[in-house]
Amino acid sequence: MNISRLPALLTAAVAILALSACGGEDTPQGRQPGVVTLRTGAPGANPSPSAAGRPIIRPDASREEIEALVQAYHSCLNDNGFPQWKNAEGRFDKPPGEVAVAPVDPAAAExxxxxxxxxxxxxxxxxxxxxxxxxxxxxxxxxxxxxxxMDVALRQDPEGGPWYIAPRDVGPGTAEEQARRSVELSNEEARAKVTRECEQKAFAERIKLYG
Structure with missing residues (x-):
């Protein structure tokens, strides 16, 4: 793992937390609290398993469950010689820009x-x-x-990476329709809600594998 990716993991976790919050989903009945992920290695659990048995953040994971996963990972790094920054509440976090972070020993981090x-x-x-x-x-x-x-299209990482959804500059429909849509989807919460609804619809059968 590239050392420079570690702050990005916390940032990505925050983004996942924000998106999951918009879904407003409660923990389904029958699933025990604290059972956070589907681990690879479980027979028939998922035909596209996470590499090396890593924990998977499920589609229905709560903010608390995701945070627990992120904290556990950074706690492991910290306990094994790669110091991780903690905020005033004592939780591992991405250090603010004004905070001086001690140099990291690359060998220890690796x-x-x-x-x-x-x-x-x-x-x-x-x-x-x-x-x-x-x-x-x-x-x-x-x-x-x-x-x-919304007005989006598929894009692919220029280096041959995965496909992703990105916004387009000009939307379909008349000028009046575009103006109405721009008002309706002018805030981040509305866009996140639409994104999640459509993700759940398109991936409905695949999502069942993570239950």
């Missing part, structure tokens, strides 16, 4: 990341990127988002 590799959480969408049907399902999601007033 050892710690290897030891803790199986503790690094991976989102279910990252797992799905390895599914051969991923592009088609993502296209279905993009179509749904456009039908609900």
């Amino acid at each position: 050892r710690a990341t290897k030891v803790c590799a199986n503790e690094e959480p991976e989102s279910w969408t990252a797992v799905e990127e390895r599914n051969p049907e991923y592009r088609d399902l993502l296209e279905d999601q993009a179509d749904c988002m456009n039908d609900k007033g």
Whole structure:
């Protein structure tokens, strides 16, 4: 794992937390609190498993569950010789820009990341990127988002990475329709709600694998 990715993990976790909050989903009945992830290695659990048995952040994971995964991973790094920054509440966090962070021993950091590799959480969408049907399902999601007033299209990482959904500059429909949509989807919460609804619709059958 590249050392420079560690702050990004916390940032990505915050983004996942924000999106999951918009879904407003409670923990389903029958699932025990604290059972956070689907681990690879469980027979038949998921045909697109997370590499090296890493914990998977399920589609229905709560903010608390995601935070617990992130904290456990950074605690592992910290305990194995790769110091992690803590905020005033004593939780591992991304250090603010004005905070001076002590230099990291690259060798110690590399050892710690290897030891803790199986503790690094991976989102279910990252797992799905390895599914051969991923592009088609993502296209279905993009179509749904456009039908609900957003203006997005599929893009692919220029280096041959996974496909993703990105906004387009000009939307379909008349000027009046575009103006109405821009008002309806002018706030982040509305866009996140549409994104999540369409993701759940397009990936409905795949999401069942993470229950």
